[in-house]
Amino acid sequence: MTDEDKNAPSKPDDSYTVFHGGLVKKKTLSRRAHSFVSPGFLWSLMFLVIPCLALFVVSFTTRGDYGQIEWAFTWDNLKQLAGFGYFGWSADNLLIVWRSIQVAVVTTFLCVVLSYPLAFFLASRPDKSRTVWLTLLLIPFWTNLVIRTYAWFLALAPNMPLALLLQDIGAIDPGAPLYPSTFAVYLGMVSMYLPFVALPLYTAVEKMDWALVEAARDLYSGGWRVFRHAILPQTMPGLSVGITLTLVPAMGMFVVPDMLGGSRYMLIGNLIQQQFGTSRNWPLGAALSLVLMLLTLSALMASRRREINKVEG
Template sequence: MTEEKPIPEEQKPDGSYTVFHGGLLKKKALTRRGIGFVSPGFIWSLIFLVIPCLSLFIVSFASRGDYGQIEWNFTIDNMRRLAGFGFFGWSADNLLIVWRSILVAVVTTFLCVVLSYPLAFFLASRPDKTRTIWLALLLIPFWTNLVIRTYAWFLALAPNMPLSLLLQNIGAIEPGQPLYPSTFAVYLGMVSMFLPFVALPLYTAVEKMDWALVEAAHDLYASRWRVFRHAILPQTMPGLSVGITLTLVPAMGMFVVPDMLGGSRYMLIGNLIQQQFGTSRDWPFGAALSLVLMLLTLSALMASRRKELKKAEA
C-alpha cells in the first residue's frame, strides 16, 4: 500500500490552521494559469492572423490614387470591379479567373488523390529496409525551391525532350514546339508539387488498415469497386481528408506554377493578386481579391469540417 501524503497546512496568527488543497482547485489560480497557457497562442493569432485580415478588409474598401498610393476614400468600387462592373461596362473576366482557380484546384486535388492511392499502397507494401528510401525519394522535391522545380519542367517539356518528341511524332504538336505554356504543363506542375501532400497522409492511413475487413469483403465475392468502397475507403478517410485539405486550399492561391508554365494565357486568382500588389500597384483591388480567396479557402475548410462531424456523429 502507498503511503498518503499529508495535506499542506499553514498556521494563522491566531493559532488556527488553513488547509491547502492545491492551487488548481482555486478559481483565481486556475484562471491565471489558463490565461497564461492561452495568451501566447492568442497573441500570435491576433498579430499574424486577425490584424492582417482586418487590414485587408479595410484596404479593400479604399481607393487607389493616381500614383498607386492608397487613398482612404471608402467605396464599394473594388467589389463592383470584382463582380465584373468596370469603366467599359460589365465583363466576366474576373469571375472567369475565380472559376478557373476553383476548377484548377479541384482537378489538381482529384488527380493527386487518384495517383496517391496506388502510391500509398506501394509504399506500405515495401519491406522495412527499403521503405525509408522510397519515402525519401517522395520527399526529395521538398528539398528544392519551388521556382527551381518549376524551371526543371522547362527542361523536361522542351522540344528536344522525349515527351515532346513523342507527341511530335504522332502529330499532336507541331515540330519544334515545347509543351509549355499550356494547360497540360500547368496541371503537370501542380500535381507534381502537391502529390506528396496527399500521398503521405494516405500512406499513414494505409499502414494502419485492418486487412481482415478487406479479406472479408473478398470472401463475400465483392467486386473490386465494392471492396474499395466499403473496406478500404472508410479506413483511409482520415488520411484522405487531411490530404484533400492540404492540397485544395493552397492550390486555389497558387501563382508560381500557373505563371511560369501557363503563361499570360492561364491567369488564376493568385496571379491576379500578385499582379495587383506588384506591377499594377492597385492594393485596394488586390485586397478585395485576397478576401475572395480567403472566403473560398474558409468555405473549403468548413465543408471538410462539416463532413467530418457528420461522419463522427454517424
C-alpha cells in the same frame, strides 16, 4: 475522536483541486492555463487576425492616382471584381475565379487518384527500402518551387525526349515546346502537391485493418465495393487531410500557372499578385484576397461540418 482521526491530514478547502495526482490551488491552475495559451493567441492575433482585418478594411478603400491608398470608402472594388469596369460588364474576373476553382479541384482529384496506388506501394515495401522510397518522394519537396518549375521548362523544352516522343507520334508540331499549356500547368501542380496527399494517405494505409478488406471479399464484393466499404472509410482521415492541404493552397497558387501556363493562363493568385505588384491597385488586390479567403474558408467549413455530422450521426 480516535487517535487515527487526529493524525489524519485535514481535508483541503475548496480552493484546492487534484490535478494529475498533485494538490494544486485552483487559481494557480487557471493562471498556468492562461500562460500556456497566450503566446499562441498573441502570435495569431498579430500575424493573422490583424493583417486579415487590415485587408478587409483596405478592400473598401479607393486607389489613388499614383497607386496609393485613399481612405474614401466605397463598394467599387467589389463591383469591379464582379466584372463592372470602365467599359461595362465583362466576365473576365468571374472566369478567372471559376478557372482557379477548376484548377484546384482537378489538381486535387489527380493527386488523390495518383496517391492511392502510391500509398499502397509505399506501405507494402519492407521497412528497409521504405525509407528510401519515402525520401525519393520528399526530395522534390525540399527543392525550391521556382527551381523545380524551371526544371520542368527543361524537361518540356523542344527536342527533349518527351517532346520528341510526342512529336514522333504526331501529337505536336516538330520543334514545338510542351509549354505553355494546360498540360504543363497540371503537370507542375500535381508534382507540387502530390506529397501533400500521398503522405497523409500513406500513414492511413499503413494503419489499415486488412481484415475488413478480407471480409468484404469474403462477402462477394468486387473491386469497387471493396474500395468503397473497406478501404475508403479507413483511409478517410488521411484523405481529408491531404485534400485540405492541397485544395486550399492550390486555389491561391500563382507561380506554377504563371511559369508553365503563360500569361493567358490567369488564375486568381496571378490576379492578386498583379494587383499588389505591377498594377499597384492594393484595394482591388485586397478585395480579391478576401474572395479567395472566403472561398477556401467555405470549403474548409463544409468539410468540417461533414466530419462533425459524421461523428454525431
